[in-house]
Amino acid sequence: MSNLTALSLELITALAALLFLIADAMLPKEKRGYLGYGCIAFLGLLMFGALTMGGPETLSAFGGRIVLDPLALFFKQLSIAIVFLVALLSVDVMKKLPDGHGEFYPILLFILTGMMLLAGATEFVTIFIAIELISIPSYVLAGYHKHVFKSSEAGMKYFILGAFSSALLLYGMSLVYGATGSTQLSEISTALQKLPLESPVSSGFGALLFVGLVLMMAGFGFKIAAVPFHLWAPDVYEGAPSPVTAFLSVGPKAAGIAVIIRVFLLFLEPIQHHWAHLFVILAALSMVLGNLLAIPQRNLKRMLAYSGIAQIGYVLVGLVAATNLESPGGTAQLGISSAMFYMAAYVATNLAAFSVVVVFSCLLGKEEISDLKGLSRLYPGISFCMLIALLSLAGVPPLAGFMGKFYLFSAAWSAGFHWLVGLGVLCSVISLYYYFMVIRTMYFEESPIELKLSLTWPQKLALGVTTLSILFIGIYPSCISTVTLEAARLFLP
Amino acid sequence: MFPILSVIVLAPLAGAAAILLLSGLHIIGKENQAAPRAIALASTVISFLGSIWVAWEFYQYGGGGILFEEPLSWAGRGGQWLAGLGASYHLGVNGISASMVLLSGILGFVAVIASWNIKERMREYFTLVLVALCGVFGVFATLDLFFFFLFYEMASIPMYFLVGMWGSSRKDEQRTVTREYAAMKLLLYLQLGGAMILVGALGMYFGSSARSFDMTLLARENFPVELQRWLFPLLFLGFGIEAGFWPFHTWLPDGHSAAPTALSMLLAGVLLKMGGYGMVRVAMDLLPDGAAWWLGGGGTILSKVFIFCALINILYGALCAMHQKDIKYIIAYSSISHMGIVTLGFASRGVTGINGAVFQMFSHGVITALLFALAGLIYEKSHTRDITQHGGLAARMPILAVFFYLGGLATLGLPGMSGFVAEFLVFLGAFPMYKYVTLAAITGLVLTATYILRAGEKIFLGPLNTKYEAIGDVMGIEKVHLYTLTFFVILFGLFPTLLINLSNPAVTPLAQKLGGLLP
């Protein structure tokens, strides 16, 4: 008998998505605008429900193929928060579209279902289904402005590279399945502990497994846009509608990190000497190239795309810190906890930045950095939110981003990756340059035109919630770090 | 016990919050000049008086320990502030920090006075200045490395905005420096220094058995010598960047000169001192074996590097100052030169030398602030910073000229002024350790005399430039900070023991740890 409580959030969300789909078809056209508010209300309730769930016990369903443990719950809550904020940002943008905006919300909810499913999936087929449940609707969302060529192009590019990366991931999974004889992560883990002596394909076992791991890592790397699998990100971010970009910049990354933690660090831990070095390379490359390539960008969304690549590099540092490459044992909990903490801080920060971008680009149709000229004089509130977000991304204390980086780097240091910490710190110094160029544009320069911005309450709410969380997490980091530490108890030896 | 240090540190922050809150509630309008100014003045006066009290109490105590300790219960030792992180809000001062707190108190107060005539975006300006001041006080008052870093950032990030928004650009035949460029350069250099400090702090944290950022605990820790040897240069250089250490000094002249007057005073007066303070209080005090090895005791060429850089600082700074036409650049390069003397004092590892260096930090802070204030006043009146464009201004602004010569003579080390005591002590302490370096450094003093007298001559002496027939002297509130600063310059020049007795008890055990000369 399956314990469906483990799946309750996913089931409710999927059901709601279907209801919204029906409602979209049933409602008269002029009333479809209310769907957005309905979606926001639903997500608020869902968030409330998810926050009341919890407890240290692990629930499992379908023979252990789906679990609900603190780790999964954390990422589920994070996913709901992400989609909630994205919905807030989308309402007014979608209202302005000539047709078909009602489909937006069911798509968003399906993605949420996928994200939550992925957080608790412990089996290859489930993981694959969950990833596709995120990816396929995401392609649609990226191309949602179908009358805008850029958007279609972004959807197309995202689709091709996304499908390609799914195929890589699947091929990797098939090889790992072949090497271990199971698609269940727990069985794979036990099989790996016995191997390679009893390997079914003992001759080519190592190669099979290793190629499989590399391909899986490439697949996941595409989803989280880590260098060298980042090429799609800037184009897609620039072309996609701004609220969708806001989602893409955090959603797939959070989900991807969740699944990487579960697959690699929890279950493939026995053979970490095979894959840990690759994560070190990914982390270092993402930090360095993400930050360097962000410098010449002129488009705000594109700049934030590269900055997101760099940020995911920092998160990977946390994952690397959870391995015992340099120091044997004892740091896994700290590393995972720090990566989760950073992910939460990144979500709040990046969504704050994107709230401003959405407000700005959708109301004025502008998204170049130079268009922000003199924003601080005309809209001190909005530019203050942007300022806080950028400072947090740059890692300035006492904001969430700084606490996250500090936590990450101390985890990495205690795991023995001194050079990686040095590199990361150096990279964040480099990153100051491009973040502060935006700040400079907003604060030091005069506006050539009189802008007319008027915010609606969902936008204000999104801006307020994200900005306050950046400050709150920065000043009182324990509120997140106790949760992440608790969730990372799974990783205690 | 009354939490005086918290009051000193948090008063500016409370002021900043008050300004933000009141303007958020539309009580202070955009055009309102008086209210933000008054709030800023009130909060800095509180800190100023508090810092005098702290210094005075310390003077009477006269010991090497830590006074005014404040571990707050909500944060707790090794507390839950960031779960599993040994950082806590722990304040307390020893002799060196007490004198630096006093310096910041003085400069915070005079900086607000010097900003009296700011007209643009008053509210933001004073908010940022107050936040930076909170950071500065925090750096000198905290005993926790994590908070040290936090306050360090709080002090340096607002500088970017202050320079970039209220600064001035320079465009002449020598160089073109926009304020945005200067602000960015300042930011990147300071953050590079900050990054090195952070890495060093992490290294100490994880190298310690206590797993704590508490400096009192870390000081008792016996770190392995190898760890000390590679953490020390990291920290020393990190702080050094902030103190204008050659070859990482280039942010300093640009940043100081582009900054508005009050900020130049703060930058040169206390921000550089945060670097110097960190060198002695964090790098040398917590890593004494590493310090001894790198500061001349290691016997290899590496252990001479910092001393060599200090010498270059002294000479190169002075030579550059001689070459400059822009008065703020002259003062900025003179800062580089004088911070070299501080480093030389630290590098001597002896009681006299370190005492001299601490004294020099204080004295240079006050004197440079005075000079920058004067430069600002001159610029305000003549609208140019090029010294060759002036001439004979003494006839029109006698008071200003007097103050300038007082400050200038203090800089070049005239006996009776604080600058003399400081430099004398440093050279006295350094001579037995590095004879030739000290001799070479003393020639820097001659150069100092040259550029200061040259600047004074070009601006104030000679026939009056006809452009400035109608120029007026300083008056009213403009005099307040000049008098205040000059008072301290002469006070500590005549009674150096006031300050030396503060630092000496803290320096003596440090010199013992470093294996330097005792008196």
Added chain:
Amino acid sequence: MTDFLLYKLSHVGLDHVLLMGALLFSIGLYGVLTRRNAIAVLMAVELLFNAVNINLVAFSRYITPSLMTGQIFALFIIAVAAAEAAVGIALILCLYRHRRSVYVDEADELQW
């Protein structure tokens, strides 16, 4: 000759099938990376998926003959790939409406 082929065919081992899968995967990879026509790229992606299916079925047959895990996985992949293709074709159509072309290199507005 015929006998030889028949003999070989009746002794198809796991490695042969895997090789076939790898070959298919490589062809698909080549197609994705070099084709300009979006439809062709889509077909190449399908090849990739089918290579995976072959792998899975082969592993299932040779390694865990008693379980159907691989086959079921393959069924899921077939279904999802169909959904993916549907979305892909919709996007291609969208692009085609703008430019009257399905060549991916003509979609070049997003560059820096």
